[in-house]
Every structure is written in structure tokens, then in C-alpha cells.
Amino acid sequence: MSSQQFMPSSEARSSVNGFGNGTRFRTIAHQGSYCGIGSACAPFGLFAYACVTAENHLFCPSHIRLFVAYQDKEVPIVPSDSLNTIHPPSPSSLLYLVYQKDGDGASSYEMESGSWVSYWYGYSFELGGEQYFTGFTAQTPDEYAASPHQAGAAPDPKVTIGQATVVIAHPPNRLKPWLFQGSDQFVGELGGFAKPNEIDEGRAPQSHVTVDGKLLLAVPTWYLATGTRISTFDLFLFNPHELNGADERRWTYLGNLVAGAHNGAACEGEEEVTIPCATSTGSLEFLGQETSGLPVIRVIMSGTQVRAAGETRALGPGDTVEYRYDTSSKQYL
Numbered sequence: 029m030s031s032q033q034f035m036p037s038s039e040a041r042s043s044v045n046g047f048g049n050g051t052r053f054r055t056i057a058h059q060g061s062y063c064g065i066g067s068a069c070a071p072f073g074l075f076a077y078a079c080v081t082a083e084n085h086l087f088c089p090s091h092i093r094l095f096v097a098y099q100d101k102e103v104p105i106v107p108s109d110s111l112n113t114i115h116p117p118s119p120s121s122l123l124y125l126v127y128q129k130d131g132d133g134a135s136s137y138e139m140e141s142g143s144w145v146s147y148w149y150g151y152s153f154e155l156g157g158e159q160y161f162t163g164f165t166a167q168t169p170d171e172y173a174a175s176p177h178q179a180g181a182a183p184d185p186k187v188t189i190g191q192a193t194v195v196i197a198h199p200p201n202r203l204k205p206w207l208f209q210g211s212d213q214f215v216g217e218l219g220g221f222a223k224p225n226e227i228d229e230g231r232a233p234q235s236h237v238t239v240d241g242k243l244l245l246a247v248p249t250w251y252l253a254t255g256t257r258i259s260t261f262d263l264f265l266f267n268p269h270e271l272n273g274a275d276e277r278r279w280t281y282l283g284n285l286v287a288g289a290h291n292g293a294a295c296e297g298e299e300e301v302t303i304p305c306a307t308s309t310g311s312l313e314f315l316g317q318e319t320s321g322l323p324v325i326r327v328i329m330s331g332t333q334v335r336a337a338g339e340t341r342a343l344g345p346g347d348t349v350e351y352r353y354d355t356s357s358k359q360y361l
Contacts, residue, residue: 114205117194119147122163125192126211144168148189148224151233155243155268158195161206162266162279164247165190166224167213186217187224191279193266209278216281218262225249225262225284234261236314238321242267246285246312246325255294261285261312263360265322283359285351287312287327291334306332306340315350322353325360 117125119135127145131137136146149164166187192211197204219225231248238244246261263282271278287310295305308331315324329347332340351360 114196116150116152116161117163117192117206119150119163122150122192123147123165125208126163126165126190126213127167139167142170145190146224149227149247151245151247153235153243153245155237155266156241158268160193160195160209160266160268162191162193164215164264164279165192166219168222184220185222187219187222188213188217189215189224189281191215193278212277212279215264215277215279218281218284220251225251225260228259231259234312236323238323239317240321241269242321244282244314244322249284252293256289256291257293258286259288259290259309261287263325280358282322282353283361285312285325285327285360286310288329288331289333302338304334304338304340306334308333308343310349318352320353320355325351327351 118133120131120133123129123131123135123137123145127139129137129139129145131145136144138144145165145167147163148166150161151164152159152161154160166189168187169185190211190213193209194206195209197207226249228248228250233248234246236244243266245264245266247264249260249262251258251260262284265280265282267276267278267280288308290307291303291305292307295303308329310327310329313326313328315326317323327349329343329349331343333343333347335341353359354361
């Protein structure tokens with residue numbers, strides 16, 4: 029199994045299994061190729077575009093220059109820099125797949141309800157012989173639409189995480205490398221102050237394949253609390269199998285685990301500050317398989333921790349924490 033993470037360079041609970049509402053798009057092709065009637069073009073990658081087929085819909089080729097007539101405007105499609113490279117879907121394309129709204133290429137924009145939607149995290153992975161890409165999105169509560177980017181974190185209000193997943197076509201197809209598997213506007217809720225936890229680019233995502241072929245993903249994140257940066261992992265479970273019943277989802281949020289802290293913004297260095305500086309990190313281990321079908325997650329802590337005013341202590345084996353999946357709350361506790 030291999031994986032790679034993708035993030036943008038800056039910056040309702042409905043399940044969507046296609047583009048919906050019978051929308052049809054007209055494409056205008058140049059240089060002797062075309063997408064055809066009943067297809068839709070959208071950007072994939074930062075400067076490149078690829079194709080995704082969703083039922084009778086198509087995202088456009090990567091090796092020619094195309095224009096799509098969509099809502100009475102033309103959007104240029106930029107050619108790929110390499111015919112042999114399959115670019116991940118762009119943030120704006122994935123947002124469209126989740127929320128069915130054209131954001132003019134933006135990775136964050138306002139919805140009609142007043143909430144804001146943003147691209148949060150992208151993850152490429154191999155599972156069961158298939159190569160997938162999932163883009164996770166975040167939607168603020170409507171009442172926080174006026175200031176969706178407040179700093180800090182708090183238990184509430186949280187954001188709603190959505191997702192769009194595509195899979196590489198078999199046999200390989202340069203014109204249509206990605207097949208749209210599905211999207212969901214509700215995977216779970218996380219973060220605080222109407223913003224998701226920040227992605228920690230200094231740590232790599234970790235994953236574990238369960239006995240029944242599902243993927244448990246730990247996304248490295250962080251948030252601030254009273255001058256301390258709290259390192260965490262947000263947990264998601266991917267189900268590649270056929271979904272049976274309205275309660276089953278492709279991706280499900282399973283909670284947040286604390287895995288270290290750094291109090292650099294609140295410790296020694298300023299006048300009258302007596303709190304010593306301390307930094308800790310936590311590494312994950314996936315242990316066995318419980319009756320829930322999910323492993324125990326062990327967080328092994330190292331570094332230092334503030335014990336009392338003016339004192340720190342070294343972390344050791346006694347500070348290791350184990351989390352188990354709770355079937356009642358459907359979270360790791």
C-alpha cells in the first residue's frame with residue numbers, strides 16, 4: 029500500500045453519488061479532439077487537468093486545450109505537462125463534486141445558505157489493487173459565515189467535513205484517467221471556532237488496512253489552546269466495498285487523538301513568564317484487531333511536559349496511551 033498527501037498551496041448531510049439534477053454541459057474542443065455532448069470540464073491539478081467519468085458525465089482531457097461552455101461562460105482547460113503523469117484533482121474540482129456549485133477555481137467560497145466551504149486535505153492511496161484519491165472539504169455553520177477564518181480552536185462550533193473520491197480507471201485511459209466513485213457532504217464534524225483543525229505539514233499521514241479491507245487513516249493536525257500548540261491526529265475510515273443501507277458511508281470520521289504539544293507561545297522568554305518551555309511528540313502504533321473490526325491505537329509519547337510551575341519532566345513508557353473504538357459513540361476514546 030502506498031500513499032501521498034496533497035494540500036492547496038494557500039489557503040447538510042446529503043450523500044451525492046453523481047452530478048445530479050440532470051445538468052448537461054457543452055464542450056468546445058480545439059486541436060482536433062473533443063469531450064462530446066453531455067460532458068463537463070473541470071480543472072485537475074494546479075496547472076493541469078485530467079478526466080473523471082461519472083455515470084454519463086466526463087471531466088476533460090489533459091493533453092489538449094479545451095474550453096467548456098458552462099453557465100454561459102468559457103473556462104480554459106490547460107494542457108498537462110506530461111502525458112504520463114496523472115495529476116490529482118484540483119481543490120476547486122473536488123469542491124464542485126461535493127457541493128454542486130462552481131467556485132470559479134477558488135479553494136474556498138460562500139454558499140447560498142451563507143456558510144463557507146473550503147478544501148481541507150487531499151490524500152492519495154492504494155488499496156485492494158486500486159489507486160484512489162480523496163479530497164476532504166470543510167463547511168462552516170451558517171451562523172458563522174461572516175467570519176469563517178477565526179484563529180484558535182474550541183470544542184464548538186465545529187465544521188462539517190465532506191469528501192469526494194475518485195479512482196484510476198482500468199484499463200488505463202489517458203483521456204479519462206479518473207473515475208468518480210462518489211461524494212458526501214457529511215463525513216463528520218471536527219475543529220472549533222467554525223474552522224477545521226490545521227493540517228500539520230511537518231508530520232506524515234499514517235494508515236492501517238483492516239482485516240475486512242477497509243483503510244483507517246490518521247491525518248496529522250494541530251490547533252492552538254492558551255498559547256500551546258496541540259498536535260493531534262484526526263481519524264477517518266474508508267470503506268471500499270458496496271454500500272448497503274442509508275447509514276453506510278464511503279468515509280466516516282472516527283475522532284481526534286492528542287499526540288503531543290509545544291507551549292512555545294506561552295513559555296519562558298517574556299518578562300514575568302515563569303512557565304518553562306516543553307515539547308512532546310506522539311507516534312502511533314496500530315495493534316491487533318478488536319471485535320469492532322478496528323485496531324487499538326497506541327500513542328507513544330516522548331519529550332518533556334510541564335509538571336508544575338517552573339518544572340518539567342521527561343515523558344516515558346508510563347505516558348503511553350491506548351485508544352479503542354467505541355461502538356456506542358462510533359469514535360476512538
